[in-house]
Amino acid sequence: MSAPISNVRPDPDSVLVDIVDYVLDFPIDDGTLALETARYCLIDTLGCGFEALTYPACTKLLGPIVPGTIVPNGAKVPGTSFQLDPVQAAFNLGAMIRWLDFNDTWLAAEWGHPSDNLGGILATADWLSRSAIAAGKAPLTMKAVLTAMVKAHEIQGCIALENSFNKVGLDHVVLVKLASTAVVGQMIGLSRDELINAVSLALVDGQALRTYRHAPNTGSRKSWAAGDATSRAVRLALIAKTGEMGYPSVLSAPTWGFYDVLFKGNAFRFQRPYGTYVMENVLFKISFPAEFHAQTAVEAAMTLHARLQGAGRRVEDIRAITIRTHEAALRIIDKKGPLNNPADRDHCIQYMIAVPLIHGRLNAADYEDSVAQDARIDVLRGKMHCVEDVQFTKDYHDPEKRSIANALTIEFNDGSTFDEVVVEYPIGHKRRREDGIPLLVEKFRTNLARRFPVRQQLAILDVSLDQARLEAMPVNEYVDLTVI
Secondary structure, three states, X not given: OOOOOOOOOOOOOHHHHHHHHHHXXXXXXXXXXXXXXXXHHHHHHHHHHHHHOOOHHHHOOOOXXXXXXXXXXXXEOXXXXXXXXXXXXXXXXXXXXXXXXXXXXXXXXXXXXXXXXXXXXXXXXXXXXXXXXXXXXXXXXXXXXXXXXXXXXXXXXXXXXXXXXXXXXEOOHHHHHHHHHHHHHHHOOOOHHHHHHHHHHHHHOOOOEHHHHOOOOOOOHHHHHHHHHHHHHHHXXXXXXXXXXXXXXXXXXXOOOHHHHHOOOOOOOOOOOOOOHHHHXXXXXXXXXXXXXXXXXXXXXXXXXXXXXXXXXXXXXXXXXXXXXXXXXXXXXXXXXXXXXXXXXXXXXXXXXXXXXXXXXXXXXXXXXXXXXXXXXXXXXXOEEEEEOHHHHHHHHOOOOOOOOEEEEEEEOOOOEOOOEEEOOOOOOHHHHHHHHHHHHHHHHHHHHOOOOHHHHHHHHHHHOOHHHXXXXXXXXXXXXXXO
């Protein structure tokens, strides 16, 4: 006869407690690199959303659930005229941010895009601010948004350092849901116990499978999955605010907990305590809307395109291309066979190399059918071969390097070759911030011009590029600058 299961409610798992204590108690000091980087992250992330609004596949998902609904004191969605409840506003902004795979990235045992959390953070902050003003109270300032961004980045990124969700088939948006729930819960005023409950609710939720990111099912859900996760976080935080109970051993409970059900019985491991490491070291996608493991490969392909032009060579002269890369790239984006849609193409390293070799560019429109039908692309893809470089993989995981290296070698039909082109650190890496930030600002200018008249562009830029002014501005006033 089996022993009875104890029904004594345990203390909360330490993972939950550590997240909550960090969110409630860790100070983000004025004038720090983390807050400055968060400002750049804010404008880059919003800019990605503005560019996504030029794609009907994205905009068809936006707006209220019931057409025509306007929520008094609701959150406004940047780049649009929508004013929605914070849950739906978070979905709208989250889907816009992620649609083109152009916002920031974090690479470790797990991959992800920490700025995905901005959907829930900004929507909640804007709703709280408008509600406060209606009640005669002070709104939140943008410093609260930047601080929440730093903490959401840290939670998502620190858990990702040592814990691979992709290896058990789960999508990284589980960490968006977890991080967004924690920081949004703090913003809406949850007590410590309520916040522990909220975080537990995020973990006990059903988690998304990575099916929509991989062959043969790669599809557009990968572009709105983070919006779904950050909006669900807002909903769970609001549920916890009602006093709804939590599940203290959601991770560790034998048989029924997250570890046993979804993580092969393994507990989460941690490399470092929560601080400001992730925001300070986050990777920006500046030049190319490409899955980040291919960013350096695209840079190398651009260099080789120039060499081809200078030598009077054509892509038809190429016999073989060797891609020396790291293990994560092999697992995610080394893809053979037909590519069925833009979501398929922007996760194929061979496609992301072929387009710049042919055209000397790679932008979001290059994943559409009109470009993909160029037969030269698939011919080149068929000539490419990926091989793992063990040192590249080691340097990828080294916390002092965090490289994302790729190397390309072209061999021609006549047996001649070009010297290998190696790029270890993409332009958005911390080691290349001095070169990258001016380009990031220019990317923001370009994206503003897609959506706003010149006077509005300048008003947004004026405050967005001034750290002190931005931090002091009420959230609702900043968001109002960005609406149509």
